[in-house]
Each structure stands twice: as C-alpha cells, then as structure tokens.
Amino acid sequence: xxxxxxxxxxxxxxxxxxxxxxxxxxxxxxxxxxxxxxxxxxxxxxxxxxxxxxxxxxxxxxxxxxxxxxxxxxxxxxxxxxxxxxxxxxxxxxxxxxxxxxxxxxxxxxxxxxxxxxxxxxxxxxxxxxxxxxxxxxxxxxxxxxxxxxxxxxxxxxxxxxxxxxxxxxxxxxxxxxxxxxxxxxxxxxxxxxxxxxxxxxxxxxxxxxxxxxxxxxxxxxxxxxxxxxxxxxxxxxxxxxxxxxxxxxxxxxxxxxxxxxxxxxxxxxxxxxxxxxxxxxxxxxxxxxxxxxxxxxxxxxxxxxxxxxxxxxxxxxxxxxxxxxxxxxxxxxxxxxxxxxxxxxxxxxxxxxxxxxxxxxxxxxxxxxxxxxxxxxxxxxxxxxxxxxxxxxxxxxxxxxxxxxxxxxxxxxxxxxxxxxxxxxxxxxxxxxxxxxxxxxxxxxxxxx
Amino acid sequence: xxxxxxxxxxxxxxxxxxxxxxxxxxxxxxxxxxxxxxxxxxxxxxxxxxxxxxxxxxxxxxxxxxxxxxxxxxxxxxxxxxxxxxxxxxxxxxxxxxxxxxxxxxxxxxxxxxxxxxxxxxxxxxxxxxxxxxxxxxxxxxxxxxxxxxxxxxxxxxxxxxxxxxxxxxxxxxxxxxxxxxxxxxxxxxxxxxxxxxxxxxxxxxxxxxxxxxxxxxxxxxxxxxxxxxxxxxxxxxxxxxxxxxxxxxxxxxxxxxxxxxxxxxxxxxxxxxxxxxxxxxxxxxxxxxxxxxxxxxxxxxxxxxxxxxxxxxxxxxxxxxxxxxxxxxxxxxxxxxxxxxxxxxxxxxxxxxxxxxxxxxxxxxxxxxxxxxxxxxxxxxxxxxxxxxxxxxxxxxxxxxxxxxxxxxxxxxxxxxxxxxxxxxxxxxxxxxxxxxxxxxxxxxxxxx
Numbered sequence: 056x057x058x059x060x061x062x063x064x065x066x067x068x069x070x071x072x073x074x075x076x077x078x079x080x081x082x083x084x085x086x087x088x089x090x091x092x093x094x095x096x097x098x099x100x101x102x103x104x105x106x107x108x109x110x111x112x113x114x115x116x117x118x119x120x121x122x123x124x125x126x127x128x129x130x131x132x133x134x135x136x137x138x139x140x141x142x143x144x145x146x147x148x149x150x151x152x153x154x155x156x157x158x159x160x161x162x163x164x165x166x167x168x169x170x171x172x173x174x175x176x177x178x179x180x181x182x183x184x185x186x187x188x189x190x191x192x193x194x195x196x197x198x199x200x201x202x203x204x205x206x207x208x209x210x211x212x213x214x215x216x217x218x219x220x221x222x223x224x225x226x227x228x229x230x231x232x233x234x235x236x237x238x239x240x241x242x243x244x245x246x247x248x249x250x251x252x253x254x255x256x257x258x259x260x261x262x263x264x265x266x267x268x269x270x271x272x273x274x275x276x277x278x279x280x281x282x283x284x285x286x287x288x289x290x291x292x293x294x295x296x297x298x299x300x301x302x303x304x305x306x307x308x309x310x311x312x313x314x315x316x317x318x319x320x321x322x323x324x325x326x327x328x329x330x331x332x333x334x335x336x337x338x339x340x341x342x343x344x345x346x347x348x349x350x351x352x353x354x355x356x357x358x359x360x361x362x363x364x365x366x367x368x369x370x371x372x373x374x375x376x377x378x379x380x381x382x383x384x385x386x387x388x389x390x391x392x393x394x395x396x397x398x399x400x401x402x403x404x405x406x407x408x409x410x411x412x413x414x415x416x417x418x419x420x421x422x423x424x425x426x427x428x429x430x431x432x433x434x435x436x437x438x439x440x441x442x443x444x445x446x447x448x449x450x451x452x453x454x455x456x457x458x459x460x461x462x463x464x465x466x467x468x469x470x471x472x473x474x475x476x477x478x479x480x481x482x483x484x485x486x487x488x489x490x491x492x493x494x495x496x497x498x499x500x501x502x503x504x505x
Numbered sequence: 506x507x508x509x510x511x512x513x514x515x516x517x518x519x520x521x522x523x524x525x526x527x528x529x530x531x532x533x534x535x536x537x538x539x540x541x542x543x544x545x546x547x548x549x550x551x552x553x554x555x556x557x558x559x560x561x562x563x564x565x566x567x568x569x570x571x572x573x574x575x576x577x578x579x580x581x582x583x584x585x586x587x588x589x590x591x592x593x594x595x596x597x598x599x600x601x602x603x604x605x606x607x608x609x610x611x612x613x614x615x616x617x618x619x620x621x622x623x624x625x626x627x628x629x630x631x632x633x634x635x636x637x638x639x640x641x642x643x644x645x646x647x648x649x650x651x652x653x654x655x656x657x658x659x660x661x662x663x664x665x666x667x668x669x670x671x672x673x674x675x676x677x678x679x680x681x682x683x684x685x686x687x688x689x690x691x692x693x694x695x696x697x698x699x700x701x702x703x704x705x706x707x708x709x710x711x712x713x714x715x716x717x718x719x720x721x722x723x724x725x726x727x728x729x730x731x732x733x734x735x736x737x738x739x740x741x742x743x744x745x746x747x748x749x750x751x752x753x754x755x756x757x758x759x760x761x762x763x764x765x766x767x768x769x770x771x772x773x774x775x776x777x778x779x780x781x782x783x784x785x786x787x788x789x790x791x792x793x794x795x796x797x798x799x800x801x802x803x804x805x806x807x808x809x810x811x812x813x814x815x816x817x818x819x820x821x822x823x824x825x826x827x828x829x830x831x832x833x834x835x836x837x838x839x840x841x842x843x844x845x846x847x848x849x850x851x852x853x854x855x856x857x858x859x860x861x862x863x864x865x866x867x868x869x870x871x872x873x874x875x876x877x878x879x880x881x882x883x884x885x886x887x888x889x890x891x892x893x894x895x896x897x898x899x900x901x902x903x904x905x906x907x908x909x910x911x912x913x914x915x916x917x918x919x920x921x922x923x924x925x926x927x928x929x930x931x932x933x934x935x936x937x938x939x940x941x942x943x944x945x946x947x948x949x950x951x952x953x954x955x
Contacts, residue, residue: 057715057729062855086713090732098855213698220695227736244694245670248663263536265507279507281761282540284754286677286736303753304734307760311731314764315846321771322842322930323835330847330861331854337868341839342875345905348835349876352828353883359824366820370813373823377809377939378802380827381834385773385798385932389791392772396765397780404781405512405548411780418787425792426799433803455795480772482835489827 058091065098072107080110089118097124105134117147121156129159137164141171150177151197151305154184184299192276193269195306196290196299202230203256205239210252212242227287230297231260238289238297240264266291269298276301277309278401317395321388321480323348344482351486355380358493365504371440372500375447376493378430383454383492384485386422390415390462391479398466398476408467412460419459423452446503450496457495458488508541515548522557530560539568547574555584567597571606579609587614591621600627601647601755604634634749642726643719645756646740646749652680653706655689660702662692677737680747681710688739688747690714716741719748726751727759728851767845771838771930773798794932801936805830808943815954821890822950825897826943828880833904833942834935836872840865840912841929848916848926858917862910869909873902896953900946907945908938 064083071079084092092115096104108131111119120128132140140160145153145168157165165185172178180198187193201219203212216229229247231240240262250259266289267276280288280303290299312327319327323344328336359366359376366372397403406414427448434444465484466476478484514533521529534542542565546554558581561569570578582590590610595603595618607615615635622628630648637643651669653662666679679697681690690712700709716739717726730738730753740749762777769777773794778786809816809826816822847853856864877898884894915934916926928934 060855065855088715088733090734217698220698248667248670265538281757283538284540284757286753303736303757307731307734307753307757310757310761311764314761314768318764318768318771318846319842321768322838324839324842328843329852329854330843331852331856334864334867334871337843337864338871341836341868342872344839345832345835345872345876346879348831349828349879352825352831353880355827356824359827363820363824366823367817370816370820373816373826374806374809374813375802376823376826377805377830377943378799381798381802381830381936381939382795384831385795386791388772389774389794392769392774393778393780393787396768402779402781404779405510405515406781414784414787417784418791421784421788422792422795426795429796429799430803486831489831493827 058087058094060091060094060098065095068095068107069099069103072103072110075106075110077110080107081112084111084115087115089115090122092119093122093124097127101130105131113143114147117144120144121148121152125159128156132156132160137167138171140168142173145172145181146174146177149197149199150180150184150299151195153177154181157181158185158189187269190273191269192267192271192273192290192301193298195273195276195301195309196269197302198299200230200289200297200300201228202232202297203242205231205233205257205260207256208252209247209250209254209256209259212247212256213252216244216247227300227302228289230289230300231256232297236297237295238264238266238291241289264289267301268293273306273309274313277306277313280306281310282401313399316475317399317477317480320475320477321392323482347482347486351482351490354490355493358490358497362497362501365500369440369443369500369504371438371443372446372497375430375450375496379447379450379454379492379496380489382426382451383458383488386419386455386458387462387484387488388480390459391466391476391484394463394466395476395480398470411467412463415459415463416456419456420452422459423455426455427452442503446496446500450492450499453495453499454492457491461488461491508537508544510541510544510548515545518545518557519549519553522553522560525556525560527560530557531562534561534565537565539565540572542569543572543574547577551580555581563593564597567594570594571598571602575609578606582606582610587617588621590618592623595622595631596624596627599647599649600630600634600749601645603627604631607631608635608639637719640723641719642717642721642723642740642751643748645723645726645751645759646719647752648749650680650739650747650750651678652682652747653692655681655683655707655710657706658702659697659700659704659706659709662697662706663702666694666697677750677752678739680739680750681706682747686747687745688714688716688741691739714739717751718743723756723759724763727756727763730756731760732851763849766925767849767927767930770925770927771842773932797932797936801932801940804940805943808940808947812947812951815950819890819893819950819954821888821893822896822947825880825900825946829897829900829904829942829946830939832876832901833908833938836869836905836908837912837934837938838930840909841916841926841934844913844916845926845930848920861913861917865909865913866906869906870902872909873905876905877902892953896946896950900942900949903945903949904942907941911938911941 068083071083096108099107120131157168160168169178201216203215228241229244230238231242233239240260241264242256242260246259265283265285267279269290269292286303288301289297290301292298324340325343326340328340430451431444431448434447438444466479469478470476518533521533546558549557570581607618610618619628619631651666653665678691679694680688681692683689690710691714692706692710696709715733715735717729719740719742736753738751739747740751742748774790775793776790778790880901881894881898884897888894916929919928920926
C-alpha cells in the first residue's frame with residue numbers, strides 16, 4: 056500500500072523522464088502522494104528532477120514542493136518565475152505552507168510573488184503570517200478555519216459552515232466567536248449534527264478551550280498539544296481575537312526535530328546532517344566536537360605531564376587513565392540527560408535543587424561504592440601495589456560523585472539562563488568532566504605518595 | 506490559561522483534601538483537565554492521592570486514571586474493586602484506553618472486570634483488542650469509528666452518522682465499506698455536507714486511502730502517519746476488513762518515546778527513568794552502562810599494562826592516552842548517530858554500502874588530517890620527542906578513520922539482524938572503540954620504537 060522508493064523504480068522513471076514518455080511517467084506515479092513525489096525529487100540529480108517536475112500533473116506540483124528538502128526546494132524556486140510561483144504553487148497551498156515557501160525567497164522575490172497572487176484575501180493572510188517569527192505559534196499557524204457567531208442558531212451555523220468549509224481543506228473544529236471576533240469556545244460538528252436546528256449556538260457550544268497566544272514559542276505549543284492530546288489548537292492575539300489554528304502534523308515535526316536535536320547534541324553532531332548530505336556537510340557537522348575533544352585531550356595531557364616523573368616510578372598509574380576519564384564523562388552525561396529530558400517533558404516535578412542534588416549524591420555514592428569495590432577487588436588480585444589499588448578506588452568514587460552532581464547542576468543552570476540545556480550532554484561538559492576526573496586521580500595519587 | 510502545578514497549590518489542595526472540604530477542592534480543580542489532575546496525583550503521597558481521588562467528580566475519574574504514570578495507576582487499581590473498575594472507569598473510556606488499563610491487571614482480575622462490563626459490545630471490543638500485541642497497530646487502535654455503506658445515499662449516510670457519532674467522542678473521518686465490511690475508502694464530513702442528499706456514496710467518496718494492517722509494528726504506523734501528515738489512519742485485517750482506527754495523539758507518544766529511547770541509549774541510561782523516580786530506579790538505570798565502562802576500563806588497563814616497561818622509558822606516551830581513547834569513542838558515536846537517525850526517519854536514501862563507507866572514509870580522512878596536523882603542531886612546539894609526535898598524529902588519524910567506518914557499519918548490521926541500531930551509540934560500541942583506539946596507539950608506538 057505504501058510507496059517504497061527503490062533504485063530500480065528510480066531508473067525506470069528517469070528513463071521515462073529523459074525520453075519524455077508521459078504515459079509511462081503517469082503510470083509510474085499513479086496513486087503516489089506529494090510526499091512520495093518529493094522523496095523521488097530529492098533522490099534525482101538536479102537535471103533529472105527539473106525534467107520530472109516539469110512533467111508533473113498540476114495538482115501535485117505545489118504539495119510536492121512543500122514536502123521537499125529545503126535545499127532542493129531553494130534550487131527549484133530559483134528557476135521558476137515569480138508569476139508561476141504565485142499561480143501554480145502559492146494558489147494551491149494553505150496559508151501556513153504558502154508563507155513558509157515565500158519566506159524562503161529573497162525579499163525582492165517575495166514582493167514580486169505576493170504581487171502576483173490573485174486572491175487578495177490569501178495575499179493578506181500570507182503577509183500577516185510572514186510577520187511572525189518562524190519559531191512561534193504565529194509561525195506555525197494557518198489562517199484557514201471555520202468560525203461561527205455565538206448568537207447564531209444551529210441552522211445558520213450549518214449553512215455558514217458549508218460555505219466556509221469550501222475554503223478549508225480539512226475541517227477539524229468549528230470555533231465560536233463573538234461580534235468582536237473574540238474567541239469564546241468551540242462546537243463540534245457532531246454536536247451540530249445532533250442539535251435541533253432552532254437552538255442557539257450559545258446554548259450548545261463548549262466554552263472550555265485550550266488555546267495559545269500568537270507569540271509563544273513553538274516548543275511550548277508542541278508541549279501543550281502533546282500534553283492535552285490535541286489535534287488542533289486555536290491561536291489568539293493579545294486581546295483574545297481568533298487569528299488562526301495550528302494542526303498536530305506541523306507540531307509533530309517540531310517534536311521530532313526537538314528530540315533529534317538533543318540526540319545529535321548528545322552524539323556530538325553540531326548541525327542537522329543527513330546520511331545522504333555531502334562529505335563537506337558531514338565534516339562541518341562533526342569537526343567542531345572533535346576540535347573540542349582535541350583541546351580537552353591536550354589539557355588532559357598537560358594534567359598528566361605534571362606527574363610525568365612520578366609515572367616513570369609508578370608506571371601502573373597510567374593503566375587506569377582511560378577508566379577514570381571515561382567514567383567521569385559517562386556519569387556526567389547520564390545525570391545531565393535525565394535533567395534534560397525532564398526539562399523537555401516538563402516532568403521534573405516539584406523537588407527543589409537541594410533534594411535533587413542530595414539524590415544525585417546518593418546515586419553517585421551507591422554506584423561509586425559498587426564500581427569502586429569491583430575495581431579494588433580486581434586490583435587486589437591482579438596487582439601487587441596496594442596503595443595504587445586504594446588510589447584507583449578512591450578516585451573512582453570521588454569522580455563518580457562529583458560528575459553526578461556537576462552533570463545535574465549544569466543543565467539546570469543553562470536552562471535558567473535560557474541556554475539549551477541539552478548542551479550539557481554535548482562535548483563541553485563531557486570533556487570538562489574527563490579532565491577534572493584526571494586531575495582528581497593524579498591529585499589523590501600525589502597526596503598518597505607524598 | 507494552562508495549568509501549572511506549584512508547591513503552594515499542592516499544599517492548599519492537600520489541606521483541603523485532608524479536611525475533606527469539598528467546596529474548596531472543587532474550587533481548586535475548577536477548569537482543570539484530566540491530564541492536570543493526573544499530574545497532581547503523581548506528585549501526591551499515596552495516602553493523599555487516594556483521598557483526593559475518592560473526592561473527584563465522576564467525569565474526571567476515568568480520564569485522570571488513564572493519564573497517570575503506570576506505577577501510580579497500578580497502585581490505584583489494586584485498591585479498587587473489579588466492579589468499580591468496570592463501572593466507574595472502563596465504561597467511560599474509549600476501547601483502546603480501556604484495553605490498555607485492563608491489560609495492566611492480573612489475568613484473574615481482567616476476567617472479573619470484563620464480566621462486570623454492562624455494554625456487551627464494549628466488552629467484546631476490549632477482548633478483541635487485548636489479543637493484539639501492545640507494540641503493533643492492533644495495540645494502538647480503537648474500535649470506535651463511523652462507517653457507511655458504499656451503496657447508501659447521502660441522506661441515509663447523514664442519518665446513520667448521527668446515530669453512530671453518539672458513541673464516538675471525536676469524529677475524524679467517515680469510512681466507506683462494502684457489504685462484507687471491506688474498507689473501500691473514506692468520505693469527508695465536508696463533502697457530505699456539500700453533496701445533494703440523493704447522491705450515492707459511491708459517486709462522492711474518495712477511494713484513495715492510506716491504511717495499515719493490524720499486525721505491523723507501532724513504529725511503522727508512526728512513520729507512515731508522520732510521513733503523510735495523517736490525523737487518523739484506518740486499520741484492516743488480512744482480507745481488508747475495517748477493524749479500527751489509530752489517532753495521531755497515540756502516535757505522538759510512540760514518536761516521542763522512540764526518540765527518547767535513542768537519546769537515553771546515547772546517554773547510557775538503560776531504563777526509562779524520570780528525575781522524580783526513586784534513588785533505586787536511578788541506580789538501576791545507570792549502573793549497567795557504568796559496569797560496561799568499568800569492564801572496558803579494565804581491558805584498556807590490560808592493553809596499557811603490556812607496554813608498562815616502555816612507558817617507564819617513554820613516559821610521554823601516557824600523556825595522550827585520554828585523547829586517543831576519547832577521540833575513538835567520539836568519532837564512532839557521531840558516525841553511528843547519523844546512521845541511526847537515517848534509519849529512524851527512513852532518510853538513509855538509496856546509497857549502497859560501498860558508497861556510504863567510502864564517504865565515511867573520506868570524512869574520516871579529512872577530520873583526521875585536520876586534527877592530526879593540529880596535534881602534530883602542538884607536539885612539535887611543546888615536546889622534544891619527534892618520534893612521539895609522529896606516533897600520536899598517525900595513531901589519531903588511524904583511530905578516527907577506523908572508528909568512522911566501524912561506527913557506520915555497526916548500526917547497519919544491527920538493523921539487518923532486527924536489533925535496535927541505537928545500541929551502536931550506547932556503551933558497547935563506544936567502549937569497544939576506546940579500547941581499539943588504545944590498542945592501535947600502543948601498537949604503532951611499539952612498531953616505531955622497535
């Protein structure tokens with residue numbers, strides 16, 4: 056049932072496109088959705104993609120363009136005249152997608168395209184939407200919605216909804232507003248279908264409504280829709296007027312991107328990079344963390360260098376350098392990750408900082424005791440240097456406790472100063488923990504042997 | 506507008522609950538949603554929560570229970586009689602939530618509760634749903650839906666929809682089936698409202714429909730709904746009969762949990778643990794990775810031990826142990842993370858293994874060249890051992906290239922054998938890379954000095 060793009064399919068299609076056998080192309084894309092078409096376009100060479108795009112049935116052109124990778128879309132839009140963008144693409148899109156597409160153009164081209172939009176109302180909607188920051192409720196919302204007046208009766212409502220619905224692709228909820236367009240509540244189609252025709256809206260509508268203001272961040276919109284299991288949420292301005300609505304499909308993208316960003320941060324990738332991107336994009340996304348790692352490694356080398364003469368005497372000390380450094384980093388990342396997820400899900404609960412740190416101390420001590428005893432046991436049986444065994448175990452416990460507390464504090468502090476707390480699971484903190492772990496190890500070593 | 510739980514609010518509420526001042530409680534929870542109530546219950550002590558729950562208005566009882574943390578819910582259900590569960594809770598839930606709640610009970614209690622459900626149809630739906638694996642489309646779907654026969658006219662349809670809609674809380678799509686209940690397509694309410702009453706369904710319905718079979722995995726359902734921006738998707742059996750529907754809110758949970766699982770894996774947390782969970786849960790979630798880390802550290806120590814005598818002579822070698830080990834781990838995680846995300850998003854594209862590995866080789870060589878030169882420069886200026894400088898740089902480049910290729914191969918292989926590829930960004934591979942990095946470093950050291 057679902058389309059799966061294969062190499063063979065792509066080859067067949069490209070041959071048909073090259074030879075312009077339209078019948079074959081139509082047969083190949085029969086039943087495909089705009090998303091599938093976009094997937095094909097993303098895999099084709101620029102030349103192939105342009106030839107294919109030119110032969111697409113008109114109803115797929117606009118939607119496929121919206122679904123494209125941003126880079127690929129940019130390349131396409133550069134080739135198309137402003138008039139064609141307005142007529143073939145913008146005219147077939149909802150206001151939110153239309154604004155997104157136009158927002159990617161140069162200022163000059165934006166004005167040109169807008170001047171070519173025939174439907175004045177749509178042009179106005181797009182201009183309104185372009186004013187909102189991409190990462191706010193305003194940037195996510197569409198203007199298309201169905202609303203009824205609170206003073207109407209059910210029969211008028213149904214008549215009005217019929218008319219309004221022609222403009223709206225998917226009808227989710229009917230909003231109820233007063234004469235000043237102030238949002239009052241909602242009424243479900245089901246209720247309208249079931250209610251007697253002469254009832255007034257004000258007697259059957261639902262005045263409990265979760266809504267968002269136009270200027271809140273898109274992440275917060277996602278959190279609210281996720282928490283309350285909403286499919287659509289209305290957006291209001293400062294005085295409560297209904298401006299638009301955000302649907303869950305746009306918010307799913309926000310949720311996924313947010314989670315991906317955290318995962319990338321924890322994996323040391325600094326840009327959103329896909330497997331199929333260029334070697335250069337990959338290098339650019341990965342090198343920054345590795346440079347921090349290199350810098351950390353050099354600092355670590357300097358810590359060790361200070362004890363170089365002692366290592367000559369107690370060469371056994373060198374054995375546990377990787378263990379101590381790795382453990383410091385690991386424990387820190389674990390502690391930070393739990394805080395980061397708690398902040399992302401709003402599930403940190405009501406515990407104060409003191410209680411939180413005390414729990415980390417406890418967890419650190421338990422984990423430290425287990426791991427410290429194990430490594431002591433190992434050293435006791437396999438090494439004849441009892442002092443070294445003590446040093447390693449004591450260092451390990453100290454490092455684990457310290458890293459657990461540090462790892463909890465850092466994301467909380469970052470969040471307080473409005474910095475993305477997921478940074479804490481990334482390179483800086485891991486590297487800092489590594490170095491501090493080494494420092495502690497050698498300092499304890501120095502204390503015990505002097 | 507949205508409820509935010511504070512310490513002060515909780516204290517006020519707990520006082521009111523303790524003194525059973527019902528008016529005060531109702532005032533405090535006025536306008537709250539079931540999710541908010543669940544949030545409160547999760548923060549209360551078991552005793553407080555039970556007292557509060559007993560005083561809740563009936564319409565909130567069932568929904569709040571569904572929204573609770575699984576642990577908390579289990580505690581509640583243990584205290585409630587089977588009859589009360591059936592009447593107060595199950596009766597007020599959609600079939601999917603009802604099946605989820607019943608599925609958490611003991612086998613014996615399941616039978617008791619089901620025997621107390623009065624609505625035979627609902628009991629049947631729940632029994633059907635309990636048969637499906639939690640992690641499949643069947644485990645996500647609800648049986649409540651609105652369907653019409655393809656041979657009816659629009660007037661009959663609207664009449665039927667009115668009747669069926671009374672059972673269905675939210676009406677998303679009207680499905681069209683034939684006389685054998687085989688799914689044929691869908692018809693939008695909008696279209697029904699706009700069509701003349703005497704038209705036949707078969708003349709106005711839409712036969713293009715994305716659907717899933719009941720036995721596919723929930724992750725695949727999530728991928729399809731996300732890809733095609735669907736709010737609801739129908740579920741069919743092997744011969745195409747309409748069984749139920751899955752709504753986006755349940756799928757958002759799957760998407761979020763999946764992303765969280767990957768993040769936790771990359772951060773070395775082996776169980777889903779929240780900040781507010783007990784010290785014991787935290788220890789249990791974090792110790793496994795640390796044990797693997799400890800084991801890896803011991804293996805690393807053994808690699809170094811083999812060269813202990815040489816370290817006495819060339820103590821400078823010890824300096825770069827943390828750098829080499831950390832870099833091997835970092836590069837491996839980066840490469841794996843990109844593959845893991847590509848697999849999760851279905852965005853790996855059509856490149857074959859050879860092309861993919863060649864790109865990794867290239868990225869590894871570029872990154873290695875940059876980092877190797879930098880560390881060579883550092884050593885050239887700050888160390889007088891030129892051989893050591895060469896060893897460190899050559900090792901670094903080799904380790905980076907090796908880890909990049911290894912990090913790409915492992916998740917692809919895991920995926921091929923149906924193991925979660927995100928494991929590759931977790932402890933095993935990082936530790937393996939660390940150790941292999943050390944091994945390579947000391948082996949090159951051995952070759953250069955002998």
